[in-house]
Amino acid sequence: MKNFSIIVITVLSVAISSCNKEKPMDKIIDESLAFAIHQYTMMADVMNEKTDLLPRTIDESGSLVTSNSGWWTSGFSPGSLWYLYEYSKDENIREAAVRMTSRVEKEKNNKGTHDLGFMLYCSFGNGLRLTGEESYNEILLTGASSLSTRFRPVVGCIQSWGSRSGWQCPVIIDNMMNLELLMWAFKKSGDSSFYKIALTHADTTIINHFRPDYSTWHVVSYDTLSGDIEAKQTAQGAADESSWARGQSWGLYGYTMMYRETGLQRYLDQAQGIADFLISHPNLPDDKIPYWDYDAPGIPDAHRDASAGAIMASALIELSGFAEPEKRNKYLDIAEKQIRSLASPAYMAEPGENGNFILMHSVGSLPAKSEVDVPLTYADYYFIEALLRFRKIKGIVD
Numbered sequence: 001m002k003n004f005s006i007i008v009i010t011v012l013s014v015a016i017s018s019c020n021k022e023k024p025m026d027k028i029i030d031e032s033l034a035f036a037i038h039q040y041t042m043m044a045d046v047m048n049e050k051t052d053l054l055p056r057t058i059d060e061s062g063s064l065v066t067s068n069s070g071w072w073t074s075g076f077s078p079g080s081l082w083y084l085y086e087y088s089k090d091e092n093i094r095e096a097a098v099r100m101t102s103r104v105e106k107e108k109n110n111k112g113t114h115d116l117g118f119m120l121y122c123s124f125g126n127g128l129r130l131t132g133e134e135s136y137n138e139i140l141l142t143g144a145s146s147l148s149t150r151f152r153p154v155v156g157c158i159q160s161w162g163s164r165s166g167w168q169c170p171v172i173i174d175n176m177m178n179l180e181l182l183m184w185a186f187k188k189s190g191d192s193s194f195y196k197i198a199l200t201h202a203d204t205t206i207i208n209h210f211r212p213d214y215s216t217w218h219v220v221s222y223d224t225l226s227g228d229i230e231a232k233q234t235a236q237g238a239a240d241e242s243s244w245a246r247g248q249s250w251g252l253y254g255y256t257m258m259y260r261e262t263g264l265q266r267y268l269d270q271a272q273g274i275a276d277f278l279i280s281h282p283n284l285p286d287d288k289i290p291y292w293d294y295d296a297p298g299i300p301d302a303h304r305d306a307s308a309g310a311i312m313a314s315a316l317i318e319l320s321g322f323a324e325p326e327k328r329n330k331y332l333d334i335a336e337k338q339i340r341s342l343a344s345p346a347y348m349a350e351p352g353e354n355g356n357f358i359l360m361h362s363v364g365s366l367p368a369k370s371e372v373d374v375p376l377t378y379a380d381y382y383f384i385e386a387l388l389r390f391r392k393i394k395g396i397v398d
Contacts, residue, residue: 025336026396029387032343035351036358036384037084037093043356044081044096052103054078057364057374058355065355069104072115076377078104079122083384086130094131101127108143114160116147117178122381125184137188144185144194147178151197154227156204158197160219166231167221173209173247176202176254183261202258206270208232209251214273215243215294216251236365242295246363248278249290249311256319271319272327278312279334287341288334292363303372306347307362307379313338314386317393332393339390342383349375359383 043055046064053066054074067074081097084090101123107113108120120143128136150158157171158178164170179198186194208229209216218234237244255271258264278284283294289309296302313335320331341347347359354360357375364371390396 025339025390025394028340028343029391029396032339032348032358032387033084033087033384035348036080036380036387037088037090038351039349039354039356039358040077040081040084040380041093041096042352043077044093044100046356047077047100054100054103055355055357055377057371057376058357062353062355069107069119070110070113072113072118073377074104074107075119075121075123076381079126080377080381080384082123082126082130083381083388086126087388097127105139108139109146111146111149112162114147114150114158114172114175114178116143117181118378119143121178121181121184125181140181141185141189144181147181148194148197151201152222152224154224155222156200156227157222158201163224166233167219168224168230169222170219171205171209171222172219172235173205173216173254174250176205176258177250179254180257180261183258198258199262199264202255202267206255206266210270210274214270214277216247216274218244218247234367236367238293238296238367242293243281244293245290245305245308246292246311248274248294249308249315252278252319253311253315256315256322259322260318268322271315272323275316275319275327275331279330287346288337289341289347292366303363303366304347304361305363306342306359307376307382309338309342310359310379310382310386313342314382314389317386317389321393332390335386335390339383339386 050066053068055077056065056067056071056073059065078097078100081093081100085093085097104119104123120140124136124139127133152159152169155169158175159169160172160175161170179201182194182198208220217232218237220229221231223230233240234244252271252274255267259267259271281294283299284290289304289306291299291302292305316331316335320328323331342359347361349358349360354375358380360375361373362376362379364376366372
């Protein structure tokens with residue numbers, strides 16, 4: 001028997017709802033952001049009683065699951081609050097953002113993870129951008145220095161995980177997302193080492209992570225002495241040679257960001273190559289929300305990944321601003337469809353439900369049977385970001 005939630009998504013995504021199809025995008029965006037504010041205000045109230053913890057997901061009973069600041073997603077919930085403050089100008093939301101952001105500060109000294117961009121730049125980076133809080137500069141610069149210690153010159157990449165059997169120096173495509181912290185640190189400090197590490201990592205990843213069709217492997221591991229590739233595999237995809245959906249979105253977003261930060265044509269070319277691969281993929285569903293893997297077994301009954309769709313939508317919106325008119329329109333059209341889908345009952349929760357998260361139906365790691373068909377903080381973060389980016393690029397103003 002098909003999983004019930006998959007049946008619901010299939011039925012709802014066919015229709016998405018006639019009113020949602022006809023509704024102007026400015027209304028969809030404002031209604032979605034209002035809902036996000038409602039959910040995250042309640043979430044903030046709950047988290048006030050959970051000192052030093054951050055939201056993560058829900059368990060099988062629907063109860064909130066939290067993490068400490070060391071979990072890789074710790075910066076997303078504070079970042080979502082900052083985005084909602086940016087939209088609403090609500091001082092209560094700002095206060096909640098400050099409180100939740102402060103819980104992540106100690107990770108600035110964490111040299112054991114590559115995820116400091118997610119942890120610190122999504123939280124403190126947005127806080128700094130919106131408030132100018134001087135103390136946030138030191139936290140971000142310290143975090144960037146900590147991240148830089150994971151750069152392996154012989155390999156030309158920032159090491160993602162620790163060594164394990166068959167993987168001396170594993171590097172995952174997700175790592176592209178953490179380069180934004182280094183680019184900020186270069187601009188703030190003038191220290192060119194941050195810039196060189198970011199570019200070397202991005203260039204090495206183009207060469208070794210991507211296939212000719214612009215799909216990406218999840219994990220590329222290197223010999224620490226020679227720098228030679230020892231393995232190209234997956235930890236979260238359906239197979240080593242498959243296209244794990246969130247990984248493809250990470251790559252798209254990462255190279256779009258790197259073009260924004262550097263103006264180097266090779267990064268724009270890479271981002272557009274990835275975008276065109278995803279948009280034209282025969283297994284991209286009609287509602288444009290990817291299956292958890294583009295080559296997942298059981299398509300069309302495989303789980304969807306709302307997080308992959310939200311990240312992709314946000315990246316496409318930014319990429320459209322750099323593209324020629326024909327591609328610009330194509331990218332925005334897909335992103336609009338993704339936003340309409342995510343804002344529909346197929347993916348958006350009911351008020352007060354879903355652990356107070358916004359989106360349902362994301363997949364953390366299906367092979368590990370971890371966080372499958374649940375809300376995830378990064379799905380919400382990039383959905384809110386996509387809403388704000390679309391609002392800006394279309395000139396939707398208050």
